[in-house]
Amino acid sequence: MRIAIIGFGSVGRGVAEVIAAKTTGLIITAVADSRSGIIDGSGLDIAAILRNKQATGMCGTPDITVSDIISSDAYDVLVEVSPTNAETGEPALGYIRQALAGGKHVVTSNKGPVALKFEELHALAADNNVSLRYEATVCGAIPLMHTIKHGIAGNEITRLYGVFNGTCNYILTRMAEEGLTYQQALLEARELGYAEADPTYDVQGIDAAIKLVILANAVWGMKKSLSDVDIIGIDRVTTAAIALAEREDQTIRLIGEIDPANEIIRVSPSIIPKSHPLVVRDTLNAVTIETLLAGEITLIGKGAGSSETASAVIADLLFIRDCYGRRD
Amino acid sequence: MKLEMKDSPGQLVSVIQPISDIGGNILSVIHERDPETGGDLLDLQIMCEIPEGSLDALLSEFRRREINVLRVGEERLLVRRSIILIGHLIHTNISDTIDRIDSTGYAEVHELSMVMPAINEPSSTRMTIKSDCLKDINRALAILRDVARDKGFLIIESLEGN
Incomplete structure (x- = not known):
């Protein structure tokens, strides 16, 4: 199967390295970053492209654009791993639309398009008999979508809740364990690269809420958008509040929750017993899936990071290879 | 509750039977002979959970069986829920906040722990409210959410609080 990678930052490079290093039956035939592109229908020399990217900041030449790649017939699966735009989803949304409409499979780590236009993209993929997969958009390395769609297929999911943002979890863990103030813990998270220079998106609960939107639409077909989520962030949580919870063997974590029967979709700091499986440390994510047949299942793992996202x-790519690859 | 009964075989069963008959659950029984009351009388302390509103029926059944009820302890409300409020609790009339729950008649503020770091900084308060059923606790929590919104508090509820 031939792969085109759009976005050659740390995730894109990580994906390329794994494909180049393993015998997967996948070959990379096109790569583009924000400034350049390269296409070779018979397969690219990934090691050379990685060296070129490191030396010049470009993976290919400026005369080949993302549009050239997407409208070409040099690939079977589009890997869309460019930076997220949560407001418009562009330009990734346009790329994904065009690839699906052209009968190409799409694997993306890009939350924006999936959260904003899930229904449209899902229908477009179905109409063209191709697969749209987006495991990396929710909880990084945790195989949450795969578990729900395949691992426990046939179960009715009654409720889903958990820790969906590693930055907030790190800050709350440090406030609880070291008695740091919110500002001190945020500063530390920034120094360690766990928080962006502008942490608004994480600490105000927006990132977690976007993941809930994706899950609500993908798991229950709910047609929700970000404005349907009740969102409270962690930026007003005090160290004293956490200490009050800890006195009773409890703590505070930012919990995202979808409870369809009670019409709840919310992100909010919540009091939770310290013995609860969702109380994970540092930047980990954890999600509990409540089902009718299987009972409760809790998944814990790394929710962010380039190698985790690449994983x-x-x-997703190997799943598509196994389902569709032999037809080629 | 504290009961007084004759020290003769079968008397303990006559106390336990009515509790069981109304669907109660006995948590502890302290059964002792008080040297001061002497000979044939026995003091018995029982702690039990019984269905809402069944206490009067139980007491009249004890009277019918000639068991003397010396004292009925505090009738404890059973459902508790803790929340944490962050904000200017004192400056926004804390009595009013508490009274909004206490005046409902079905729930009350049971415990408050407050940490006030410095003047003009928001305080953090753990509040436990209690009631005798889950439905009323949830009604009380809904009132607290309204109060929190009106007074600008951050309200942190427990995960199981749905």
Whole structure:
């Protein structure tokens, strides 16, 4: 199967390295970053492209654009791993639309398009008999979508809740364990690269809420958008509040929750017993899936990071290879 | 509750039977002979959970069986829920906040722990409210959410609080 990678930052490079290093039956035929592109229908020399990217900041030449790649017939699966735009989803949304409409499979780590236009993209993929996979958009390396769609297929999911943002979890863990103030813990998270220079998106619960939107639409077909989520962030949580919870063997974590029967979709700091499986440390994510047949299932793992995101993208690619690859 | 009964075989069963008959659950029984009351009388302390509103029926059944009820302890409300409020609790009339729950008649503020770091900084308060059923606790929590919104508090509820 021939792969085109759009976005050659740390995730894109990570995906390329794994494909180049393993015998997966996948070959990379096109790569583009924001400034350049390269296409070779018979397969690219990934090691050379990685060296070129490191030396010049470009993976290919400026005269080949993302549009050239997407409208070409040099690939079977589009790997869309460019940076997220949560407001418009562009330009990734346009790329994904065009690839699906052209009968190409799509694997993306890009939350924006999936959260904003899930219904449209899902229908477009179905109409063209191709697969749209987005494991990396929710909880990084945790195989959450795969578990729900395949691992426990046939179960009715009654409720889903958990820790969906590693930055917030790190800050709350440090406030609880070291008695740091919110500002001190945020500063530390920034120094360690766990928080962006502008942490608004994480600490105000927006990132977690976007993941809930994707899950609500993908798991229950709910047609929700970000404005349907009740969102409270962690930026007003005090160290004293956490200490009050800890006195009773409890703590505070930012919990995202979808409870369809009670019409709840919310992100909010919540009091939770310290013995609860969702109380994970540092930047980990954890999600509990409540089902009718299987009972409760809790998944814990790394929710962010380039190799973790690449892991989810690779898993989606190999799933598509196994389902569709032999037809080629 | 504290009961007084004759020290003769079968008397303990006559106390336990009515509790069981109304669907109660006995948590502890302290059964002792008080040297001061002497000979044939026995003091018995029982702690039990019984269905809402069944206490009067139980007491009249004890009277019918000639068991003397010396004292009925505090009738404890059973459902508790803790929340944490962050904000200017004192400056926004804390009595009013508490009274909004206490005046409902079905729930009350049971415990408050407050940490006030410095003047003009928001305080953090753990509040436990209690009631005798889950439905009323949820009604009380809904009132607290309204109060929190009106007074600008951050309200942190427990995960199981649905």
